[in-house]
Amino acid sequence: MQYWTECRQFYRQFRQQYHTTGSILPSSRGLARAMTRPLRQAKAPRRILEIGPGTGAITAEIVRQLRPGDQFDIVEINADFVAFLNTRFAEEADFRKRRSQSRIMHCPLQEVPGEKMYDFLISGLPLNNFSLELVDDIYKSYERLLKPGGTLTCFEYVWVRAIKMPFVRGKDRERLTQLTHYLEVKFRRYQIGQEIVVLNVPPAVARHLRFG
Numbered sequence: 001m002q003y004w005t006e007c008r009q010f011y012r013q014f015r016q017q018y019h020t021t022g023s024i025l026p027s028s029r030g031l032a033r034a035m036t037r038p039l040r041q042a043k044a045p046r047r048i049l050e051i052g053p054g055t056g057a058i059t060a061e062i063v064r065q066l067r068p069g070d071q072f073d074i075v076e077i078n079a080d081f082v083a084f085l086n087t088r089f090a091e092e093a094d095f096r097k098r099r100s101q102s103r104i105m106h107c108p109l110q111e112v113p114g115e116k117m118y119d120f121l122i123s124g125l126p127l128n129n130f131s132l133e134l135v136d137d138i139y140k141s142y143e144r145l146l147k148p149g150g151t152l153t154c155f156e157y158v159w160v161r162a163i164k165m166p167f168v169r170g171k172d173r174e175r176l177t178q179l180t181h182y183l184e185v186k187f188r189r190y191q192i193g194q195e196i197v198v199l200n201v202p203p204a205v206a207r208h209l210r211f212g
């Protein structure tokens with residue numbers, strides 16, 4: 001995949017669906033490597049769910065890590081991103097090789113059925129754009145879908161809430177304050193590791209969480 005084709009598609013979706021897309025550019029290879037670190041350290045067979053793949057920057061790293069016996073599910077809310085990813089699975093060698101082990105679901109994460117199914121959740125969701133109620137629903141879905149002992153990896157841009165805070169007023173400021181508190185509690189309770197990735201626009205932190 002031509003990097004610029006990916007960027008163009010991502011930027012188009014950023015303009016049309018700002019709220020759910022959440023960033024201007026796809027993640028860098030460095031961030032994709034950080035997001036897949038727990039996966040690289042575990043033996044097959046593994047069941048993996050990627051949440052919010054966008055144009056597939058992290059998906060490309062996951063398919064390279066897949067081994068025979070692994071099952072890879074992907075959930076994406078945006079139909080244009082789903083179409084883009086289907087093309088990658090049809091046309092790119094690394095993706096084509098793993099097509100029979102992979103499945104794309106076009107729906108929000110909250111509608112993925114099942115309980116305690118996945119060893120790894122790898123999430124690109126832009127939680128800082130969402131209401132507290134939606135973030136709480138998303139965390140409930142993470143906890144429902146992850147097997148005991150499984151790992152959730154998510155990312156956000158470094159200091160993103162602190163940087164935004166002086167520029168927001170009224171209801172959005174209240175939302176961001178509540179969200180900061182909510183997420184800090186989750187990170188304090190469940191985070192088992194983190195990695196700052198400077199080579200990303202903007203720099204990001206990948207967090208690894210385990211729920212009990």
Ligand SMILES: C[S@@+](CC[C@H](N)C(=O)[O-])C[C@H]1O[C@@H](n2cnc3c(N)ncnc32)[C@H](O)[C@@H]1O
Pocket residue numbers: 020021022023025026027051052053054055056057058075076077078081107108109110123124125126
């Ligand atoms: C910040 S982008 C991340 C894209 C990609 N993972 C990356 O790192 O380049 C967020 C992605 O989450 C998707 N998304 C947002 N809300 C979602 C939801 N509730 N369920 C599934 N996907 C969602 C968006 O359409 C978008 O593809």
